[in-house]
Amino acid sequence: MNGEQKDQLIQKVLDRKDELIELCSNLLKINSENPEGDSTEITNFIDEFLKKAGLETTIYEAAPKRFNLISELKGNGKKKMILCGHTDTVPVGDRSKWSFDPFSGVVKDGYLLGRGASDMKGGVAGIIFALAFLKQERITPPGDLILALVPDEECGDIYGVPWLLKNRYLDADGSIIAEPASPLNPTIGQKGSYCFKVTIYGKPGHGSLSPFAGRSAIVDAMQAIKEIQTVTDLEINIPEELLPLIDLSNKFIKDEGMDGYDKVLKKITCNVGTIKGGTGTNVVADKCEVKFDCRLPFGTTQEEVYEYVKTKLNALGIEYSIERFGFRSNANYTSAQDPICKSVVDNISYVKKKNAYGVLQWACSDARHFREYGIPVLQYGPAETETIHGFDERVKVQDVVDCALVYILAALDFLED
Structure with a gap:
């Protein structure tokens, strides 16, 4: 027209x-x-x-x-x-x-x-x-x-x-x-999306004897959270052809007054969404569930993040399982x-x-x-x-x-x- x-x-x-x-x-x-x-x-x-x-x-x-x-x-x-x-x-x-x-x-x-x-x-x-x-x-x-x-x-x-x-x-x-x-x-x-739940398994015991009795799944989960969050520190190899679009998008972010968010498009973000664990204050927690929401930039995939998380958790020597849920995309x-x-x-x-x-x-x-x-x-x-x-x-x-x-x-x- x-x-x-x-x-x-x-x-x-x-x-x-x-x-x-x-x-x-x-x-x-x-x-x-x-x-x-x-x-x-x-x-x-x-x-x-x-x-x-x-x-x-x-x-x-x-x-x-x-x-x-x-x-x-x-x-x-x-x-x-x-x-x-x-x-x-x-x-x-x-x-x-x-x-x-x-x-x-x-x-x-x-x-x-x-x-x-x-x-x-x-x-x-x-x-x-x-x-x-x-x-x-x-x-x-x-x-x-x-x-x-x-x-x-x-x-x-x-x-x-x-x-x-x-x-x-x-x-x-x-x-x-x-x-x-x-x-x-x-x-x-x-960006892509990878949501997952990590379930940490501990050994129950009487709360009056912790940490000498049992093994707290909540305490292990605290360590797990800290390690999983390091996924944000990973250096991502952004495809060269996408760099101009990312730079233009970062210009938009700054023009909108969102200072400090210019790293978001080049980094994996990691949000600890929910934590559910334990049965009572006098019981050493035998299970703790933590849900994460990671958003993935160009240059990485869900599978790569999954493998990174597994490597970090395996190094802790804890018992755990991982379950994907919700939005999943690259x-x-x-x-x-x-x-x-x-x-x-x-x-x-x-x-x-x-x-x-x-x-x-x-x-x-x-x-x-x-x-x-x-x-x-x-x-x-x-x-x-x-x-x-x-x-x-x-x-x-x-x-x-x-x-x-x-x-x-x-x-x-x-x-x-």
């Missing part, structure tokens, strides 16, 4: 932006917390909204009350593009620490308020609106535009994107995931030169009137699954980053509108043969 065509389309969206904000507000009013995992209400609402816009939908129940919804706007070409988002949110937590009802969906002082506003119902509203807008305005895209909404990205990540891909319900030449991102910086790659990315990345970045720049560029993410998401199936993908969605997964979650109304504009323009550009 040329500039004049884009400007005309932008104006049409702006004329209908109240519909977008109302849609987002209504999504925020629906409780879709996970791990409860019941996406019935929010899926039914979206299904009805899309059908009213004249679109057909297909719903797949991958597990009890976990619904995937797909809707497709057929185009005039062979290319296909996916707009993807998850409908679940993390739990609200302690409601007394919220200054507003987390399911109010209120618009106040230029913000939409509620659990999931940034992660990621603001983005979900944008991609739903994008498909409905094109249908209602009778704009036929140059190729097929597919909306995919999944139920469990926040907890388990089993019955959403990977389930759809495995069962061949999804395929495309490119994809946008409406996950939260910086307004000018979509994420085109991410670092992955989509080239900034890929058409899906260029179409998004170019249209962010056009909408925002500022220079945009893609960066790496230190967390992980559904993007890795698309890349495993050879589908180029990047993430871009509205966010008030400091409120994600926290209390008083919110998102700027203007960012929700701008992202919807980017989704529409990028889709039409990308689907051109």
